[in-house]
Amino acid sequence: MTDATLAGPALAETVTRAFDRKRRLAFAIPAAILAYLVYAAISFDIAGLMARARFDNAAILLSDFWSHKTHVTRDNRTGNLTVAIEGEAKATYPEGRLPDWVTVADDVTTIDLGQGHIVTYDTNGARYVVPGYGTIDIREEGGRPALTAPEPIPDWISVGDNRIGVTTDAGRFTYTRSKVETFRYQPGWELWFFTLDSPLYGKSFGELAALAVSVERLDPARSNLALIASEFWTNRMWRHGDVAWAIFETILMAFLGTMTAAIIALPLSFLAARNFMAFGPLRFAARRVFDFVRGVDGLIWTIVLSRAFGPGPMTGAIAIAITDTGSFGKTFSEALENIDEKQVEGVRSTGANAVQRARFGVIPQVMPVLLAQVLYYLESNTRSATVIGAIVGGGIGLLLTQAIITQKDWEEVAYYMVLIVLMVMLMDSLSGWIRRKLIKGE
Numbered sequence: 001m002t003d004a005t006l007a008g009p010a011l012a013e014t015v016t017r018a019f020d021r022k023r024r025l026a027f028a029i030p031a032a033i034l035a036y037l038v039y040a041a042i043s044f045d046i047a048g049l050m051a052r053a054r055f056d057n058a059a060i061l062l063s064d065f066w067s068h069k070t071h072v073t074r075d076n077r078t079g080n081l082t083v084a085i086e087g088e089a090k091a092t093y094p095e096g097r098l099p100d101w102v103t104v105a106d107d108v109t110t111i112d113l114g115q116g117h118i119v120t121y122d123t124n125g126a127r128y129v130v131p132g133y134g135t136i137d138i139r140e141e142g143g144r145p146a147l148t149a150p151e152p153i154p155d156w157i158s159v160g161d162n163r164i165g166v167t168t169d170a171g172r173f174t175y176t177r178s179k180v181e182t183f184r185y186q187p188g189w190e191l192w193f194f195t196l197d198s199p200l201y202g203k204s205f206g207e208l209a210a211l212a213v214s215v216e217r218l219d220p221a222r223s224n225l226a227l228i229a230s231e232f233w234t235n236r237m238w239r240h241g242d243v244a245w246a247i248f249e250t251i252l253m254a255f256l257g258t259m260t261a262a263i264i265a266l267p268l269s270f271l272a273a274r275n276f277m278a279f280g281p282l283r284f285a286a287r288r289v290f291d292f293v294r295g296v297d298g299l300i301w302t303i304v305l306s307r308a309f310g311p312g313p314m315t316g317a318i319a320i321a322i323t324d325t326g327s328f329g330k331t332f333s334e335a336l337e338n339i340d341e342k343q344v345e346g347v348r349s350t351g352a353n354a355v356q357r358a359r360f361g362v363i364p365q366v367m368p369v370l371l372a373q374v375l376y377y378l379e380s381n382t383r384s385a386t387v388i389g390a391i392v393g394g395g396i397g398l399l400l401t402q403a404i405i406t407q408k409d410w411e412e413v414a415y416y417m418v419l420i421v422l423m424v425m426l427m428d429s430l431s432g433w434i435r436r437k438l439i440k441g442e
Helices: 005-041 046-052 057-067 205-213 222-235 238-271 280-295 298-309 313-337 343-349 354-392 395-406 409-439
Strands: 067-074 081-085 102-105 108-114 117-122 124-132 133-139 144-148 158-159 163-167 169-174 177-188
Touching: 057 067, 057 409, 067 108, 081 124, 108 280, 117 169, 124 169, 144 163, 144 280, 205 222, 222 238, 238 280, 238 354, 238 395, 238 409, 280 313, 298 313, 298 354, 313 354, 343 354, 354 395, 354 409, 395 409
Parallel strands: none
Antiparallel strands: 067 081, 067 177, 102 108, 108 117, 117 124, 124 133, 133 144, 158 163, 163 169, 169 177
């Protein structure tokens, strides 16, 4: 029997075993991943989390993003009535300028929530007429609110010892010993252009355009166009001027941090490149320094530096610079190790020294890679500076955090989120334009 005859079955058996092993591996990996996902679901109690979820609260939160609510509040002790947008004192309707859906006659206040929902305040208490259900009547008995309503009481009416609440599609209503309050939700960000105390409030775009070109001034000290710009810029509810400055601070924080890191990392990257630093221990030390500064997350550096230097945008810029120095040092040194040595040798043949060889033989080769890296990190840091700003007390991140903490200014949260997205999109377009100009020469 020849060697070829003996090798045939052995080779076929080897190939068959290899195919069987790959087939088992192809099933084993997905099975392991599935088993881990099941374990994670049990460990993190996904079923319990879904059971505890309050999707109704999430729906209310989302509606607050794109709508506003007007509070109609009566003090049960004094009888004083207040109508204010978002409950803000600076957004309170002045006497005699109430919205048309609130009417006051003597001691009776009538609130038309639309769709047939009518709320009435009087000296004895309050009533809420709900179409298809009936009248919810509340009177005080023994210093506590007493409810009279058709039985059975639905789940959208909450009854406590000192508080009665009603939530419908038309609005919300609460009655306590101290006050009775009705919330009417309306779409849009009210007072975004002008506040109630502005002489421009309630005017249409056509009226504003006519005022802008009119020679008859509303304020003798300035033109109507300057008045319109000033009233919008100094809006006390939305603070457009402060928001614009916060956006500028965020971009400045990202720019200073990114560019500082690039300037520091470029010369240091030569120490970590194998083809430029022959002394191994120094090269090893440079690489480990880069690993250390980029191994600690930027948020950790932000917290540490805020304790050392105090809050402020510059602290955030330093934190970004420290983290990015490590990242740039690693990527720059790898780019240096992949250069074409022939170009460097060509410059050397002219008698150029080390600095000239780096300037004319190395930098032109790696510059496209370096610019691409710097521009990418600038985009990313613009977004990261939002979170860092919330810690160091600067930029749009601080305003966003303050709005979230109040747990009521969700329309402002949506406003800041939109601005952040637009800012990131702007930086993406700007970096793309710079990349095309400097790298591709378009």
